[in-house]
Every structure is written in C-alpha cells, then in structure tokens.
Amino acid sequence: MTDSPALPAAVASELSAVVFDWAGTMIDFGSRAPVEVFRAVFESSGVPVTEAQARGPMGAAKRDHIAALLALDDVKTRWADKQGSEPTDAEIDRLYKEFLPLQKEVLGRHCEPIPGVVELLQALSEAGVPIGSTTGYNRDLMSVVLPLAKAAGVAPNAAVCSDDVPAGRPRPWMLLEALKRMDAAPIWRAVKVDDTPMGVEAARNAGCWGVGLSASGNALGVSLAEWNKMPAAERTAALTPIEATFRDAGAHYVIPTAADLPPVLTEIASRLAAGERP
Missing domain, CATH: 1.10.150.240 (Putative phosphatase; domain 2)
Structure with a gap:
C-alpha cells in the first residue's frame, strides 16, 4: 500500500460528501x-x-x-x-x-480494489469527508461484495443498492438516499464519481458535481493487466471518445481512474469557496 494522498483542508471544509459507484469505480477494474x-x-x-x-x-x-x-x-x-x-x-x-x-x-472473483482507491478512501476518511456509494447491484448481491471489499480496505459510510429506492440511475434517488443516510448536505457540495454516463446523469439530476472515470470502467472495459500493457498513444485514442461521451452526459470532470481524483476535489473545493455551484 502506498501513502494516502494529501488532501487540502479546503476539501474537508467545502465538500459535504463524495459518493462512488462500485464496479469499475472502486473495485473490479474494467467492470468485468x-x-x-x-x-x-x-x-x-x-x-x-x-x-x-x-x-x-x-x-x-x-x-x-x-x-x-x-x-x-x-x-x-x-x-x-x-x-x-x-x-x-x-x-x-x-x-x-x-x-x-x-x-x-x-x-467473489471481482472484488479487488482498483489501484489507488484504498489510499483515496483513507485520505477522505482522515479528512472527515463522508464517503457514500451507490450500485446497480441489489442488496442480496452486495451481501457478497461488501464483506470482501471491506476486508480489502473499501468500506464506505453508506452503501445504497438499486432495490433500496424506487428507481435506479439516471434517476437521482440512490445518490440522494446515500447523502440522506450520511446526513450530508447541502447537495450541491457533494461529488458523485461514476464510471458510466448514466451515473453522471444521476449526479446532474441530483444537483451535485459529477466526475466520470474513463479508463477503469465499463466504457473501455479492459482488465487492469490489459490497461497496464497499453501504450500511451493507444490509451489516448481509446479514451478520447469515452471522455466525449461523459462530457455529453454533463460531467464536470473526466479522469482515468479514482486515483486521479484528489486534484479534482481540490479544484471543486476552490470553486465552491468562490461561490460557484454545479
């Protein structure tokens, strides 16, 4: 394990919560x-x-x-x-x-944390930022995921499943339920991180910041081993149309994986401090 990334004090003071998706975002590189x-x-x-x-x-x-x-x-x-x-x-x-x-x-074969996620969650926790999660998996399926993920260091404060709410993404109900369970407000100070455009749409429908992940998730759909072997030029060519799809869905930011999130959170905190809303 590497050291947790340093998060400026502004991240804790300005953000009400960070809510992550699961497969392709926190675990299961490539959403396999x-x-x-x-x-x-x-x-x-x-x-x-x-x-x-x-x-x-x-x-x-x-x-x-x-x-x-x-x-x-x-x-x-x-x-x-x-x-x-x-x-x-x-x-x-x-x-x-x-x-x-x-x-x-x-x-059970696909619960390995995506590189950098455990350290990121530790940094958010140490900064006092509530960590939520939403998923298209139902509660029964998550009964398999949650203990395995927790043992690997992925244990958000709230985990909302598709059958916990009337409708899943792109409706905002899972995200709003996660924020409610954590008593995290206001909504416009929350950040949603997702590897699908549908998840970004849910963020926009809820009224919070939306961050899309282009490399670790569903759209690219490659394993971590395949990603690590991919030449830089090939990565750029593959990610460019994915990034465009996220922006079309309304993403405020698009980054390769959750490991790249700290600078984005710092920028969002700065924008919030300046009075900007999503």
Missing part, C-alpha cells in the same frame, strides 16, 4: 463481473449478445439492464426467431432470476 454474467444468461437462452451490447445499458439496475438488452432491435429479432415470440415481462423476470445466483457466484 456484470458483463460476464449478462452474456452467460443470454447465451443460455440461445440468444447470445456481444460484449458491446452487454455493456450498453451499464449503470442501470440489473433487471432494467436486461430489459434494455431485450429491447435492442437485433436482440429482439433473434429472440423472436429462437423463442417464437418477442420477449415479455415474464421472460425479463425469468432472465433476472437466472442472473442473480450466477452474478452472486461471479462477484
């Missing part, structure tokens, strides 16, 4: 766990989906994610050819029921 299972579930029904298709709705609650995949013209057509009719709500429910135990099994 959900993709693996979505593809397996559709394969088992005889309608395989590509990795790009599986990643498309990432950030949504998992049942909503399955529904979004089934709504794709290509998938809907192939489903009707294979199953004899277009997918129904009952089949969405069936796929979701198949998804849950398989995802639970796979999650």
